[in-house]
Amino acid sequence: MDKFRMIFQFLQTNQESFMNGICGIMALVSAQIYVAFDFKCPCLPGYNLAYGMGILFVPPMVLFLLGFVMNNNVSMLAEEWKRPTGKRQKDPAVLRYMFCSMAQRAMIAPVIWISVTLLHGECFICAFSTSVPVQKLGNDSYTQLPEKQIRKILAQIPCEDIYTGQELIAKAVATRYLRCISQAMGWFFVLLMTLLAFLVRSLRPCFTQAAFLKSKYWSHYIDIERKLFDETCTEHAKSFAKICIQKFFEDMKKDLNMGHMHFPEKPPSEAGEEKEKLLGVMDQGTMNKLLQNWHKCKPPLCLHQEVIQNGHCWSGDATCPHLPKREYAIYYSKV
Secondary structure, X not given: OHHHHHHHHHHHHOHHHHHHHHHHHHHHHHHHHHHHOOOOOOOOOOHHHHHHHHHHHHHHHHHHHHHHHOOOHHHHHHHHHHOOOOOOOOOHHHHHHHHHHHHHHHOHHHHHHHHHHHHHOHHHHHHOXXXXXXXXXXXXXXXXXXXXXXXXXXXXXXXOOOOOOOOOOOHHHHHHHHHHHHHHHHHHHHHHHHHHHHHHXXXXXXXXXXXXXXXXXXXXXXXXXXXXXXXHHHHHHHHHHHHHHHHHHHHHHHHOOOOOOOXXXXXXXXHHHHHHHOOOOOOHHHHHHHHHHHHHOOOOOOOOHHHHHHOHHHOOOOOOOOOOHHHHHHHHOOX
């Protein structure tokens, strides 16, 4: 159990490296899925293009969305974007930085899929088989055929078992022509994505270094604040449940007059520690009020002791009511 706890703590402290690893694994999986995919072109005019473009672009969209779904920061970004302003202003630059960071990781698997698909060429051959220039690559004596019949023959190029247009154009010539174009587009796409990644990762901090550092710092702060708040709530809920359950059994002991049964009493020091963890919040209504206030008007980011004690950082109003000083602890104990 301790080993699993250590692994979980390691993943929490190295979340960025872990997410990069997940995205890399998704990229490799996407490439393996394409290799194992049973590619069957319909070989019908009008259907080849739809099928080929669907294979080229629909799976990358699914992988892109999966990249967002597997990122734990999506809910944090949505919460920060939709929360009421309250006492803490929202910085659009921080939200943009968080979204761009998640989008960069989510783009890895789709880019790999599109690159592998274009370099392999089968999808491109299926989609554009009817666009082969028969006048340049085919037999001139068959160019007088109706265009509809020519398109029907060319649509069968990806299907070797039913292709009957060798007299019109050799299948090897058509597939080699289309595969060369597909691979050229694939390498151009790889080059374009590499240059784009270089510009995003290298040049952006050089022009806006101060804004970049500010956005990066506060995005990390929001993530850490959320984790610490969840830990504090979990610890408070655990202590509150222990005390409530103990009180329930003590009351049952009195009501049922079970004097002959001995209930082990909690040591005074342990009971005091549990009550200290409650931070002065000892009823359901107060806890609900605190959680509602945390969502509606998070405390300002100020650590001046005199300001906190005077209540200037957390003044009451209609939407953010003033709370007793002892209840500040749930906000500032770990933030």
